[in-house]
Amino acid sequence: MKKINLILQRFWQIIPVLLGISIITFLLAHSIPGDPVRLILGPRAPQDVIDAVRQQYGLDEPVLTQYFIYLRNLVRGDWGQSIAFKTPVLELVLLRFTPTLYLLIGGLVFSIIPTLVLSILGSANPDGWLDQTIRVFYTVGLGLPSYWLALVLVLIFAIRSGWLPATGFGNNIKEHISHMILPWATVSMVMTPILTRNLRATLMEKQDADFVIAGLSKGLPRYYIFWRHILPNSVLPSLHLLGVIVLYILGSSIVIEPIFAIPGLGQLYIRSVIGRDYYVIQAMTLVFSLITVTATLAVDVLTLIIDPRIK
């Protein structure tokens, strides 16, 4: 019963966050220099068309009214027009969801598996040669620029050897996967150092816990204490990392997707920033933050559910 209450409470907490997100995205578009209507319609649009569009978005109303019109339009699915593509923004965003979802899910899998392996191998025998090697690896990896890494991987595995396609997304699942191998590798190589460093720190912290000393004084072998006590006790504090991973991968999708010409959200975002396609930027910040909020919420609820201390 208590658990359900906590979970419900967590759901309530996202309402102010959602409100804040809507205010910030509104302010973003509101602080555009120049007349947004002229931006959308171009410099030669007739005056009566300009007036009509201005009324549609309530641009001659006071700011507060404009904000409520923005909210109403959001709910109705009217997210504005793209200047560059001349299509409704919502359509554009929905079309580009799939490739980014591929990048996100594959990126998650290929960052989590090596992270688990490396941090368990490293912290099972702290300061051993394996731990030292792994630390060298992730210390260097923390400074890898993802866009550069992507280029180097394309150079080696696509241009020079011809093993994998350099760019594009393909037309069926099999092609999608072969096109995503290099992007996944990029995400994995950028994410694994960050995550391994975090998880290793958590595992090391638990090495000094009271229950470890208790186990050692009982004469339990070190590996048994590690697998049986340290590892399970590190699961909960590490879970929040999941939310962080989603946030990071979404962020790096912006930098990585254009290099591989993946027609996803990240590519759309960087294009609209370069082309100053304001309504797309506004909608994209909204979409990115909604994905983030959903992911953090899911992780928090998951933590509440599996935490045995809460009944």
Added chain:
Amino acid sequence: MADQLTTGKAPAIAKVVATRRGRLPFLTILGAGIVLAWALVAIFAPFLSPYDPIATDFNAILQPMSRAHPLGTDSLGHDMLAQIIYGTRVDLSMGLIGVAAPFVIGIIIGIIGGYFGGLLDTLLMRLLDIALAFPFIVLVLAIVAILGPGLKNYYIALAIVAWVPYARLVRAETLVLRNLEFVEAARVLGYDSFYIIVRHVLPNAITPAAVFLMTDIVLTILLGSGLSFYGLGAQPPTPEWGRLIAQGQTYISQAWWISVFPGIAIVLMALGFTLLGDGLAKQLKVRQ
């Protein structure tokens, strides 16, 4: 203490102390050395550089590595080594300038929220929650889109959004500190809040933020060079490393060196600050 021990009075303990003390600082010294080396390269760029970084030489276009051009040349005949050396100035100062405003703003917000608590703190924490709902790059890019491309606007964007982690770190420290005896004592003695914060809370609350500063410099350089890669940061002909990588992208199959070497420079600079940060964290016993 360590000197006494190493002079032979207690050899067994001295050995332990020496290895424990000796091994940690080695990587820290290495990190400091790397950062110092880059700083020297930046300062003495005109003396170290074999060529003018923006002098075009149409007799030396897309040349591979040679004695005349150790790291090759780009599509305009610019010497890559010269460009990377001058780029050190741009990227190093980008990292240092970019973190300054977020560091100061974050500390002020964190310390005020943590020390006074109450409604103000609640409001600040809600603001943090909202800021954390956006992937960092997304917000920075959105602000750059509004302000226009350029490094100056990148710094403004960072000042608007990058203070969040500093505020969290300082607030967490302040929450503990404000109830400790020495702060309590200062309050009882009648010192005003401003004095207590500046003299007693700040020096003790700043450590984790100072350690994070090193990580943040790396992040700032990575993102800033990324923006420049997409033409949103440093503008031509500034020899910024990310821009150099972008210039080589078109020629990657004929002239890989244009893109590859500036990237290695970024990795090496980041390594210096990461090692320095790790060393600081260990020395000051801060969990990262």
